[in-house]
Amino acid sequence: MSRAYHEHGTNANCILAKAGGNAYIHAMSKTLVVIPTYNEADNVREIADRVLASAAVHLLFVDDNSPDGTGRMLNDLAARDDRVHVLHRPEKAGLGRAYIAGFKWALDRDYDLVMEMDADLSHNPDDIPRFLGAAAAADLVLGSRYINGIRIINWPLERLILSKAASLYVRLITGMPFSDPTGGFKCFRRAVLEAIDLEHIRSNGYSFQIEMTHSAWMKGFRITEIPIIFEDRRSGCSKMQSAIVREALWMVVKLGFRRPARGGSGNGGRPAHG
Ligand SMILES: Nc1nc2c(ncn2[C@@H]2O[C@H](COP(=O)(O)OP(=O)(O)OP(=O)(O)O)[C@@H](O)[C@H]2O)c(=O)[nH]1
Ligand SMILES: [Mg+2]
Numbered sequence: 001m002s003r004a005y006h007e008h009g010t011n012a013n014c015i016l017a018k019a020g021g022n023a024y025i026h027a028m029s030k031t032l033v034v035i036p037t038y039n040e041a042d043n044v045r046e047i048a049d050r051v052l053a054s055a056a057v058h059l060l061f062v063d064d065n066s067p068d069g070t071g072r073m074l075n076d077l078a079a080r081d082d083r084v085h086v087l088h089r090p091e092k093a094g095l096g097r098a099y100i101a102g103f104k105w106a107l108d109r110d111y112d113l114v115m116e117m118d119a120d121l122s123h124n125p126d127d128i129p130r131f132l133g134a135a136a137a138a139d140l141v142l143g144s145r146y147i148n149g150i151r152i153i154n155w156p157l158e159r160l161i162l163s164k165a166a167s168l169y170v171r172l173i174t175g176m177p178f179s180d181p182t183g184g185f186k187c188f189r190r191a192v193l194e195a196i197d198l199e200h201i202r203s204n205g206y207s208f209q210i211e212m213t214h215s216a217w218m219k220g221f222r223i224t225e226i227p228i229i230f231e232d233r234r235s236g237c238s239k240m241q242s243a244i245v246r247e248a249l250w251m252v253v254k255l256g257f258r259r260p261a262r263g264g265s266g267n268g269g270r271p272a273h274g
Contacts, residue, residue: 004075004086007101030112031057031132034102036095039068040119042235048077048084050125051117055132060105061119062087062098094204095184099212103193115187120233123185127228131187139192139221142178142213143185143228154232166248170210173256176217178225182206182248185228192216205244207251214255 033051037044044061051059061078063071063086074086087105089098099116106114113135117123127143134141145151146167152160163182170181186209196215203211217223 004078004088005105006088007090030110031055031115032060032102032106032109032111032113033057033115033117033128034060034062034099034106035117035119036098036102037061037063037066037070037074037119038092039066039070040236041066041068041070041073043119043121043233044070044073044077047117047119047121047125048081050121051128052081052083054125054128057115057128058083058085058111060085060087060102062089062102064089064092064098094208096201096204096208099208100198100201103188103198107190107193112190113187114190114193116184118184118233120236122230122233124229124231127185127226130226131185134224134226135187135189137222138224139189140213140216140223141187142180142223142225143183143230144178144180144225145183145228145230146179147225147227151227151229152231153229155230159232162245166206166245169249170252173252174210174214176214178213178223180225181210181213183228183230184209185230186213188212188216189221192219192221195219195221203247203251205241205247207244207248210248211251211255214258218258 035047035051048059051057061074061084063074065071065088071086071088074084078084078086087101089101103114113132115128115131117125123143131141131143146164150160166182167180170176171178196212196219201208201211201215213223
């Protein structure tokens with residue numbers, strides 16, 4: 001049975017690609033790992049195999065019509081394994097839009113936990129069980145490269161400096177006490193995604209990660225950081241651009257203005273390192 005869905009324009013209705021399938025699949029597992037892809041043909045088979053071997057999870061790839069044939073490969077993976085699903089979007093619209101589509105897909109089904117993860121193997125699938133364990137006592141689990149030192153393999157120095165500077169900038173301007181607010185390996189409880197107005201999340205690159213965490217923090221959800229080791233991509237091309245950095249600079253300033261409004265319960269935004 002095919003697990004491929006097509007999203008047309010900004011309308012999030014999903015249509016099963018092949019006739020005869022059931023579009024509303026009963027989830028065997030309650031965790032969905034969402035992986036956005038754009039030109040990741042070298043990586044998708046390995047990431048799918050390793051994620052599925054790591055824990056009892058389902059996988060949703062969100063592909064933006066990658067020109068390198070990633071979408072076709074994902075359809076093959078989905079056809080072979082019921083745990084794998086693919087949401088096809090018509091054109092490259094950025095990582096943030098892809099995640100929002102994936103989150104809505106998850107909320108339309110009965111997933112309790114929704115994870116974010118890159119396709120390029122920078123995030124180690126073997127860490128997934130630790131995220132699920134930490135989510136037992138938290139609403140949002142953040143993977144951090146910067147707990148007790150720096151855990152990054154093969155990054156150029158300028159990339160590291162940019163990432164560390166971004167973390168400091170976010171902390172100073174927004175007051176969020178997290179060590180790695182731009183990271184993209186994380187696990188949301190369903191209630192967090194339900195509470196955030198996903199239609200109003202506008203940012204895409206680094207700032208998408210910051211804005212989602214900031215929204216959860218403002219609402220008083222319990223947020224925990226766990227250490228992860230991050231490795232630079234070995235295959236495929238980076239989608240990192242200077243526009244993504246500029247977007248983050250402005251977004252953080254906007255978030256800084258929301259600071260006094262923070263309320264709610266939870267852990268007061270204190271990171272509970274696990
Ligand atoms: N669907 C979709 N996925 C995207 C888009 N841009 C990036 N991605 C995916 O988002 C994830 C993170 O993108 P990366 O290019 O690895 O960005 P990065 O991790 O900041 O930078 P590098 O690892 O240095 O390349 C990868 O799985 C990409 O394939 C997009 O516009 N649409
Ligand atoms: Mg990457």
